[in-house]
Amino acid sequence: MIQSANLGFPRIGAARDLKKALEAYWRQEISPKDLISTGKTLRAHHWQLQQSKGVDVIPCGDFSFYDQILDMTATLGAVPARFGHTGGHVSLDTYFAMARGSKSAPAMEMTKWFDTNYHYIVPEFTADQRFSLSSTRLVDEYKEALAQGIHTRPVIIGPVTYLTLGKSKDAALGDPLDLLDRILPVYADLLQSLVDAGADWVQIDEPVLALAETDKQRQAFEQAYARLGKCGLKILLATYFEGLGDNTALASRLPVHGLHIDLVRAPDQLPACLSVISKDKLLSLGLVDGRNIWRTDLDKALAVLAKAAAFDGRALQVAPSCSLIHSPVDLENETKLDPELKSWLAFATQKLEEVSLLTRAANHGRDHVASAFDDSAAAAESRRTSARIHNPLVDDRMQNTLPSDFRRASKYETRRAAQRAALDLPLYPTTTIGSFPQTKEVRQARAAFKRGDLTAKAYDAFLEAETREAVRRQEALGLDVLVHGEFERNDMVEYFGEQLAGFAFTKSGWVQSYGSRYVKPPIIYGDVSRPEPMTVKWSAYAQSLTQKPMKGMLTGPVTILQWSFVRDDQPRSETCEQIALAIRDEVTDLEAAGIRLIQIDEPALREGLPLRKADHAGYLEWAVNCFRLASSSVADTTQIHTHMCYSEFNDIIADVASLDADVISIETSRSDMELLAAFEEFAYPNEIGPGVYDIHSPRTPDKAEMTALLRKATERLAPDQIWVNPDCGLKTRSWAEVTPALENMVAAARDARSA
Numbered sequence: 138m139i140q141s142a143n144l145g146f147p148r149i150g151a152a153r154d155l156k157k158a159l160e161a162y163w164r165q166e167i168s169p170k171d172l173i174s175t176g177k178t179l180r181a182h183h184w185q186l187q188q189s190k191g192v193d194v195i196p197c198g199d200f201s202f203y204d205q206i207l208d209m210t211a212t213l214g215a216v217p218a219r220f221g222h223t224g225g226h227v228s229l230d231t232y233f234a235m236a237r238g239s240k241s242a243p244a245m246e247m248t249k250w251f252d253t254n255y256h257y258i259v260p261e262f263t264a265d266q267r268f269s270l271s272s273t274r275l276v277d278e279y280k281e282a283l284a285q286g287i288h289t290r291p292v293i294i295g296p297v298t299y300l301t302l303g304k305s306k307d308a309a310l311g312d313p314l315d316l317l318d319r320i321l322p323v324y325a326d327l328l329q330s331l332v333d334a335g336a337d338w339v340q341i342d343e344p345v346l347a348l349a350e351t352d353k354q355r356q357a358f359e360q361a362y363a364r365l366g367k368c369g370l371k372i373l374l375a376t377y378f379e380g381l382g383d384n385t386a387l388a389s390r391l392p393v394h395g396l397h398i399d400l401v402r403a404p405d406q407l408p409a410c411l412s413v414i415s416k417d418k419l420l421s422l423g424l425v426d427g428r429n430i431w432r433t434d435l436d437k438a439l440a441v442l443a444k445a446a447a448f449d450g451r452a453l454q455v456a457p458s459c460s461l462i463h464s465p466v467d468l469e470n471e472t473k474l475d476p477e478l479k480s481w482l483a484f485a486t487q488k489l490e491e492v493s494l495l496t497r498a499a500n501h502g503r504d505h506v507a508s509a510f511d512d513s514a515a516a517a518e519s520r521r522t523s524a525r526i527h528n529p530l531v532d533d534r535m536q537n538t539l540p541s542d543f544r545r546a547s548k549y550e551t552r553r554a555a556q557r558a559a560l561d562l563p564l565y566p567t568t569t570i571g572s573f574p575q576t577k578e579v580r581q582a583r584a585a586f587k588r589g590d591l592t593a594k595a596y597d598a599f600l601e602a603e604t605r606e607a608v609r610r611q612e613a614l615g616l617d618v619l620v621h622g623e624f625e626r627n628d629m630v631e632y633f634g635e636q637l638a639g640f641a642f643t644k645s646g647w648v649q650s651y652g653s654r655y656v657k658p659p660i661i662y663g664d665v666s667r668p669e670p671m672t673v674k675w676s677a678y679a680q681s682l683t684q685k686p687m688k689g690m691l692t693g694p695v696t697i698l699q700w701s702f703v704r705d706d707q708p709r710s711e712t713c714e715q716i717a718l719a720i721r722d723e724v725t726d727l728e729a730a731g732i733r734l735i736q737i738d739e740p741a742l743r744e745g746l747p748l749r750k751a752d753h754a755g756y757l758e759w760a761v762n763c764f765r766l767a768s769s770s771v772a773d774t775t776q777i778h779t780h781m782c783y784s785e786f787n788d789i790i791a792d793v794a795s796l797d798a799d800v801i802s803i804e805t806s807r808s809d810m811e812l813l814a815a816f817e818e819f820a821y822p823n824e825i826g827p828g829v830y831d832i833h834s835p836r837t838p839d840k841a842e843m844t845a846l847l848r849k850a851t852e853r854l855a856p857d858q859i860w861v862n863p864d865c866g867l868k869t870r871s872w873a874e875v876t877p878a879l880e881n882m883v884a885a886a887r888d889a890r891s892a
């Protein structure tokens with residue numbers, strides 16, 4: 138019999154229960170016991186839900202209070218020395234200190250989880266790194282589910298992926314993979330504890346197995362599983378986000394009992410997997426998209442499943458392509474979505490129903506579940522033929538772009554001279570990245586407006602007052618280039634999506650971005666266009682309040698694409714170009730309204746990079762072109778800024794340069810200016826604002842800390858190339874945190890000027 142399986146369920150709760158509990162705990166409004174109890178309630182509910190949807194193999198260990206990689210760090214006792222952990226069980230407060238920083242210790246770095254908008258806490262390693270089993274979390278959760286009558290399959294991050302995603306913080310340790318010998322005994326202890334508790338299978342996530350490119354990585358897999366394969370548990374090795382490709386034979390050789398493959402991202406890998414991977418290994422087929430919200434075409438998926446079932450009679454499971462943490466929780470909560478559009482969608486809960494239906498159809502015949510399959514076919518047909526998807530005017534515009542639309546009128550040196558004359562900024566100009574605190578009052582006013590309890594006029598007046606106050610505060614701080622503060626925006630992508638044609642929105646479609654921060658990605662279902670200006674009113678209003686230059690603030694086309702659920706019926710590059718044309722119109726209108734600096738944020742440019750190197754060039758060509766199309770309509774004197782955070786640029790620095798933005802601000806403070814090495818090596822010609830203030834931590838950096846970071850920047854860049862700014866926007870911080878931090882930042886810039 139084929140089984141239905143799940144790899145991971147969203148832990149946030151349908152009503153953002155985990156966020157609420159976490160933030161209340163951090164504000165010391167609830168006790169550790171209350172927080173732990175919320176976790177327990179959520180897990181119990183999710184296990185029960187999965188069972189009720191007919192899922193045979195249900196995971197445990199997929200719950201996390203902050204991040205699953207940080208959980209592994211705690212489990213392995215790999216707490217960096219600065220957090221003062223002296224061994225034994227890692228406490229909740231040490232766990233959160235690693236994630237968020239404490240008074241005495243900066244937080245650990247955070248970066249993108251492969252090509253997703255989920256961020257994990259980067260493990261840190263030293264040459265004398267020791268590991269020891271420091272948590273009973275996994276076994277406890279396994280037993281918790283068992284007490285509920287559910288025999289789960291525990292899930293952990295595998296050793297090769299864990300080490301590969303970590304960073305050496307010590308010159309004496311070249312490559313974290315050199316720690317494999319030391320980490321494996323602790324993994325073995327962890328697996329033994331599961332055996333002792335009665336587990337029979339374990340899911341070990343090794344997405345790096347699909348991506349391994351070096352002999353060293355491949356050798357690491359052989360070594361790791363030679364050891365862990367003997368632990369007395371059946372291992373399902375889970376790959377996702379890419380096909381196994383050249384690593385198929387390696388995967389087959391590993392002494393594990395099963396492999397999960399992503400057949401949504403890499404459908405073509407199935408024939409090779411079936412013929413190369415030995416028949417005694419179970420194959421878990423990722424047939425339901427865990428990364429997007431479109432309903433599965435069940436007949437199409439069943440045909441693939443039938444082929445696999447007929448091939449060699451091996452044991453099979455049907456599963457989502459990856460963990461469902463990248464999907465919103467439940468479509469049933471979307472009571473306001475247009476019914477036609479809603480009929481095209483499936484969220485995590487519905488995806489489990491699809492997994493279950495496919496399994497039943499394969500085991501008992503399509504007729505057994507005919508009406509659900511007929512519904513799915515009707516939805517696929519309605520989506521294919523709906524009139525709401527295509528707009529001939531957009532198509533026409535796309536056909537008529539000119540090569541000159543993709544480049545600025547003059548080269549950078551000419552623009553720089555024109556901008557310096559026009560803007561007359563000091564050396565080390567200070568600015569911020571755009572957003573100021575989204576306080577409770579701001580969120581509540583927007584919620585009241587959306588509910589109809591506040592009129593549009595009253596909401597506008599409220600936003601004007603917030604903007605005025607932000608301008609006043611920036612002037613008092615002595616910042617050189619001001620921003621309007623983004624108070625009118627719920628999110629930097631959703632806000633634009635709400636005003637663009639071709640987008641739809643959910644009410645409760647939250648997905649975890651990091652820790653307690655969630656996003657509600659818009660759904661791009663049709664051709665994109667801009668019916669009206671989107672930001673001009675707010676930027677022009679803010680500029681009218683001050684003599685200082687006001688920076689316009691837009692989200693770039695690649696980031697809007699990357700942080701939305703994107704239609705899958707045309708290439709992503711085409712959808713991105715449609716968005717680029719809409720943003721271009723906005724840039725043109727901002728300039729016409731007297732805005733002399735325009736920032737086009739592209740924090741997701743790096744995240745969109747395909748995971749395999751061979752696919753990089755194709756993506757970068759269209760992504761860079763889309764940014765250029767969005768930004769090139771302006772005069773030489775108009776300064777185009779861009780901003781990126783959480784990214785390693787070393788491998789794409791030439792492409793970052795070819796965006797040809799006049800100024801780029803980047804996140805660098807947590808990584809101690811490491812990123813600037815790439816800019817220096819490349820002799821990056823334009824201006825750069827390396828972040829000197831880690832805005833993701835509640836810590837207030839002092840002047841000396843920021844001066845030290847600036848000094849590091851001057852070792853790598855020319856003084857007249859450097860801007861002084863935080864790492865990212867300040868929306869998650871309070872004014873009480875932001876004001877002293879920016880005072881220190883402005884003071885550090887002034888010191889640098891007079892040094």
Ligand SMILES: CN1c2c(nc(N)[nH]c2=O)NC[C@@H]1CNc1ccc(C(=O)N[C@@H](CCC(=O)N[C@@H](CCC(=O)N[C@@H](CCC(=O)O)C(=O)O)C(=O)O)C(=O)O)cc1
Nearest residue numbers: 254580581583584627628629630650653654655656700869
């Ligand atoms: C810069 N980042 C972003 C990413 N992706 C995005 N799509 N957007 C980003 O900004 N990826 C990389 C990084 C990740 N960083 C962050 C940082 C901060 C957040 C965040 O703060 N998220 C908020 C939700 C934001 C939002 O949509 N707010 C809405 C709804 C607010 C709300 O909860 N309203 C209440 C009522 C009000 C009240 O009573 O308080 C309600 O509906 O119940 C809004 O402002 O209108 C978060 O809360 O997690 C995300 C990613």
Ligand SMILES: N[C@@H](CCS)C(=O)O
Nearest residue numbers: 570571572738740866
């Ligand atoms: N302008 C945005 C960029 C975040 S990446 C902000 O300041 O929040």
Ligand SMILES: [Zn+2]
Nearest residue numbers: 740782865866
């Ligand atoms: Zn940012």
